[in-house]
Amino acid sequence: MKKIIFVNIIVIFCLVIICEILIRSFNIVGLQGSDKNFFVSENDVVFLKPNSLFKVAGKKVKTDNNGFRIPIKNYTFDKNKDSILVLGDSVSFGFGVKEEETFIGVLRDKINFNLLNSSVIGHNLESYIYLLNKYQEENNKKIVNTLIFICLNDIHLSQGVILDNIQKKDSENLEPSKFIRLFKNKFFININLFLREKSVLFVFLKSIGTNSVKRHYDYMYTSYNNQKLTDAYYKNIIQIKEYSEKKGLKVSFILLPYAHQINNNCKKQLMLPQKKIKKIFKKANLELNDLSDNFCDDENKKKFFLGFDPVHLSKAGHKFVSELLIGRGIIN
Numbered sequence: 001m002k003k004i005i006f007v008n009i010i011v012i013f014c015l016v017i018i019c020e021i022l023i024r025s026f027n028i029v030g031l032q033g034s035d036k037n038f039f040v041s042e043n044d045v046v047f048l049k050p051n052s053l054f055k056v057a058g059k060k061v062k063t064d065n066n067g068f069r070i071p072i073k074n075y076t077f078d079k080n081k082d083s084i085l086v087l088g089d090s091v092s093f094g095f096g097v098k099e100e101e102t103f104i105g106v107l108r109d110k111i112n113f114n115l116l117n118s119s120v121i122g123h124n125l126e127s128y129i130y131l132l133n134k135y136q137e138e139n140n141k142k143i144v145n146t147l148i149f150i151c152l153n154d155i156h157l158s159q160g161v162i163l164d165n166i167q168k169k170d171s172e173n174l175e176p177s178k179f180i181r182l183f184k185n186k187f188f189i190n191i192n193l194f195l196r197e198k199s200v201l202f203v204f205l206k207s208i209g210t211n212s213v214k215r216h217y218d219y220m221y222t223s224y225n226n227q228k229l230t231d232a233y234y235k236n237i238i239q240i241k242e243y244s245e246k247k248g249l250k251v252s253f254i255l256l257p258y259a260h261q262i263n264n265n266c267k268k269q270l271m272l273p274q275k276k277i278k279k280i281f282k283k284a285n286l287e288l289n290d291l292s293d294n295f296c297d298d299e300n301k302k303k304f305f306l307g308f309d310p311v312h313l314s315k316a317g318h319k320f321v322s323e324l325l326i327g328r329g330i331i332n
Helices: 002-025 103-107 125-138 163-174 178-182 186-198 200-210 212-223 227-247 259-263 268-283 292-297 315-327
Strands: 039-042 045-048 053-056 059-063 083-087 114-117 143-150 251-255 288-290
Touching (some): 002 200, 212 259, 268 288
Parallel strands (some): 083 143, 143 251
């Protein structure tokens, strides 16, 4: 009996290893999570630790002395070039993608500007006024434009990454499903965080079992029916507008869609969040570069997101965004 149990354990272990190898080999889904030791906090706003090399979602990440994400090997900004500041969260950071494959990396050789990628997992609209002031005042590179990348999750007021509780908060804010609430105690949270950083098989099974792409979208969709949240959204946008006008800053807003919308051919009922965001920007008398329609109309749209990921762009998605930024004249 003991021998049979032992053999079964060995067989199960081997199957797990084989599945892990196959999923990694075919890049079906990627690792998640990041090392909290590479984040620092300033006035409750989180930044990447300057001059560091670490891993996020299984990919090596390097930062310069300002905490901007830069290429891994031998890179310095050109002091003779003007700069474009990029503000955003994990999407514009390039979660799960090598730096040279992000839209920042793709654009680097196509435009005559330094691209300062200050994006950090969890940044939101409340962060950006502080960041605009910080980088305009402290950076010795002339910033001629600021790109603010907006995702549907910017409807939420709390920053998704908090230094002392970084990964726990990330899980609670980004995965507020019944599945997560069942396992909200510290033990299960720590197990979840450990496995999603180490095992693509776990990420794959969890994504399938909880339908994470739809689940994340549904949570955001519901939030856009919350008047308190939409009012706060408008207030934050107005604050950014007033600050940028006062300082004479050029700011461009770019809106990106969610994978569930694209995977379902952008059915009208799924596009309510974009409709409400456009209404907010119109009320604020601000231009919004909504790339959702461009995503919806492209024949390769279902390749633009990482596998089983609700929001993060794939290599193809980043390349597509880089083309749109130039093609639509957002960067010129």
